[in-house]
Amino acid sequence: xxxxxxxxxxxxxxxxxxxxxxxxxxxxxxxxxxxxxxxxxxxxxxxxxxxxxxxxxxxxxxxxxxxxxxxxxxxxxxxxxxxxxxxxxxxxxxxxxxxxxxxxxxxxxxxxxxxxxxxxxxxxxxxxxxxxxxxxxx
Amino acid sequence: xxxxxxxxxxxxxxxxxxxxxxxxxxxxxxxxxxxxxxxxxxxxxxxxxxxxxxxxxxxxxxxxxxxxxxxxxxxxxxxxxxxxxxxxxxxxxxxxxxxxxxxxxxxxxxxxxxxxxxxxxxxxxxxxxxxxxxxxxx
DNA sequence: CGTTGTCAACGAAAAGTTTCGTATGTTTTC
DNA sequence: GAAAACATACGAAACTTTTCGTTGACAACG
Numbered sequence: 001x002x003x004x005x006x007x008x009x010x011x012x013x014x015x016x017x018x019x020x021x022x023x024x025x026x027x028x029x030x031x032x033x034x035x036x037x038x039x040x041x042x043x044x045x046x047x048x049x050x051x052x053x054x055x056x057x058x059x060x061x062x063x064x065x066x067x068x069x070x071x072x073x074x075x076x077x078x079x080x081x082x083x084x085x086x087x088x089x090x091x092x093x094x095x096x097x098x099x100x101x102x103x104x105x106x107x108x109x110x111x112x113x114x115x116x117x118x119x120x121x122x123x124x125x126x127x128x129x130x131x132x133x134x135x136x137x138x
Numbered sequence: 139x140x141x142x143x144x145x146x147x148x149x150x151x152x153x154x155x156x157x158x159x160x161x162x163x164x165x166x167x168x169x170x171x172x173x174x175x176x177x178x179x180x181x182x183x184x185x186x187x188x189x190x191x192x193x194x195x196x197x198x199x200x201x202x203x204x205x206x207x208x209x210x211x212x213x214x215x216x217x218x219x220x221x222x223x224x225x226x227x228x229x230x231x232x233x234x235x236x237x238x239x240x241x242x243x244x245x246x247x248x249x250x251x252x253x254x255x256x257x258x259x260x261x262x263x264x265x266x267x268x269x270x271x272x273x274x275x276x
Numbered sequence: 277c278g279t280t281g282t283c284a285a286c287g288a289a290a291a292g293t294t295t296c297g298t299a300t301g302t303t304t305t306c
Numbered sequence: 307g308a309a310a311a312c313a314t315a316c317g318a319a320a321c322t323t324t325t326c327g328t329t330g331a332c333a334a335c336g
Contacts (some may be wrong), residue, residue, distance in 0.1 A: 007157050012184055015325060016324090017323085017324095018323075018324065018325095019235075019323095020234055020235065021176075022223070024234070024235075029233060034283080034284085034285095035282085035283090047324085047326095048283095048325070048326060048327095049283095049326095050284095050317075050325080050326055050327080050328095051324070051325050051326065053283085053285085054283070054285090054286090054324085054325075055323095055324080055325095056243060056328085057284080057285075057286095058323090069284095070280080072283060072331095072332075072333080073282080073283065073284090074283090074284075074285090079230070080331085082235070083246070085235055085245065086235050086236060086242075086243070087250060088247050089234075089235050090230055090246055090247055091248065092245070092252075093227055093231055094247070096155075096158055096162075096227075097158065097162075097220070097227050098224060099165070101258075101264060102247045102250070102254065103254040103255075103258035103259070103261070104224075105224070105228070105247055106244050106247050106248060107244055107261060107262060107265060108221070108224050108225065109228055109232070109240045109244050109247070109267050110240070110262070110266070110269065111249055111265060112225060112228070112229075112240070116240065116241040116244075116269070118273075120239075121206075121241070121266060121270070123241070123245065123271065124241060124244055124245060124248070124264060124265075124266065127245060127248050127249065128248070128259060128262065128266075129253035130262060131248065131254070132258065132259070136254075154292085154293065154294085155293085155294095156293075156294065156295095171315090172313085172314090173312085173314095179279080185294085185295075185296095186295070186296060186297095187296095187312095188295080188296060188298095188315095189294070189295050189296065191313090191314070191315085192295080192296085192316090193294080193295095195314085195315075195316095196293095197329095209308090210302065210312085210313060211312080211313060211314090212313085212314080212315085225301070248284085
């Protein structure tokens with residue numbers, strides 16, 4: 001019936017929670033078979049093998065992963081970068097709970113778990129400096 | 139101390155997307171009736187009145203909102219603060235897509251939309267200073 | 277061989293979320 | 307007071323996401 005216009009498989013949509021779990025594995029391990037993903041995820045998650053398979057198939061349909069079918073056991077690779085996904089989720093979060101203010105988010109993130117190391121703090125300062133310089137020059 | 143053992147309806151769980159939409163309205167407007175929430179949300183969202191009502195009832199069950207039933211039209215209030223919710227989502231995001239590194243998130247957030255004003259940047263620097271001082275003193 | 281193990285592909289159940297129709301009771305209006 | 311307007315509550319449909327059972331193919335092993 002409804003031949004679903006374009007949105008479904010076109011570009012990469014926002015990953016669901018489970019999809020994200022799998023993307024994490026692919027980002028960490030690199031290209032992997034279903035079995036490898038399943039075994040990596042099994043420690044925490046109790047999902048069955050076919051669940052992971054199905055998820056990867058769905059993700060393939062959505063364009064979130066690409067796969068190499070050369071071998072019998074297909075090899076999956078993330079089609080969206082971690083950074084791109086971070087950006088997407090970040091933008092979403094800022095819009096949805098930080099009232100559009102990303103600096104609010106930064107303050108909150110820094111204020112909470114003071115888990116930032118010295119090096120990281122320095123990195124952040126450097127970025128701030130760079131932003132200032134840029135602002136002055138324009 | 140903490141007598142809350144039962145997770146389901148006891149404490150505030152992570153709000154769903156629609157629930158978040160409603161919480162935003164309550165945070166912005168303060169305590170509101172179903173009708174008020176519905177009208178505020180109607181501009182963008184096409185949800186019907188009873189949909190909003192149902193959502194608020196569910197949220198009430200989950201402890202995300204409290205309500206005053208003194209009047210015929212019950213008045214709902216957010217039971218979780220914006221800040222607390224920000225914290226929760228932030229922690230989730232850091233864990234799920236930033237590999238546990240909140241400074242990674244900060245860098246990404248600052249690096250992207252340079253929508254931070256001068257005042258905000260200064261605020262961020264001040265917080266960094268405070269963190270440094272604290273670190274030295276401990 | 278034939279038995280056993282591994283794999284992709286479905287389909288569909290199960291679980292979670294969102295939406296609304298309907299019932300029912302209470303105010304407000306004429 | 308009867309009609310209209312407005313309120314809560316509920317049940318269940320409509321969607322979405324997650325999970326798994328089953329099937330058929332193929333390879334590895336004995």
